[in-house]
Amino acid sequence: MKKAYVFIALGVALLLVGSYIGLFVAPAEEYMGQVQRIMYVHVPTAWNWMLAVLFAFGCAIAFLFTANTKWDARLEAGLEVATLFAFLLCCQGSIWAKPTWGVWWDWDPRLTSVAVLLFAFLGILALRGFVDDPQRRAVWSAVATIIASVDLPIVYYSVKWWNSLHQQQSTPQTVASQFHLPLRINAFGVLFLMIGFIMLRTRIANYRLAREMAMPPIGGEQAGELA
């Protein structure tokens, strides 16, 4: 577990450095002014949210092929972290949208497709809470995750397909070179933080799973005792 704490510490350190450069060293953008500095937290969150969704998707596939519960524990972690990042992404986006678009929210294809995935993952997490049988829960949530992840390419390409209000993807090619350094540092900061979070959350899921497996099944003698 030391590794997880190392990743988190590294992530925090990088985020502090990247945010300092983004807030106080990097120049303001010509048209968006100071507000553009939100990019240094919003874009790394978006990139890593996509990675978290891909991670959950990969774990779902791996579980269905192997039926190994360690993949289910990782899937649970990936789902939770991806949901958290999607929520954060929507909030940061709203804060950026207000001064630049004039509204907190717009049913633009990019925003809508992210919101769809956020609520789909929330639904899968809720589903996991309702199903007691670990095997059935794992299969159902793996299948649901694969179906929900179909939305990820739509999120990515939405700005190209519909040429909507949301700007095109931010990449080193589309962003001025003065903005690269804080963007890259924060991208790695959020990445390390996400890896640490997923490792800790997987460990928690493994403990819970082990406890569930150790518990006698409800029914039979226990049901008789309760009756």
Next chain:
Amino acid sequence: MTGGVVVGGWGFVIAAYSLTAIVFLTYGMTLITKLRDEQSRAEPEGKQK
């Protein structure tokens, strides 16, 4: 906004960075607390065995 240029906006920047810090900090603390709780629950069970 003046002539297509956003003026000011530090409040929004501070809000975005603060929210990010609060979300990461709260989630990280929650995970550490839950993990410690799970570890302390697992230890007595291990000792019993």
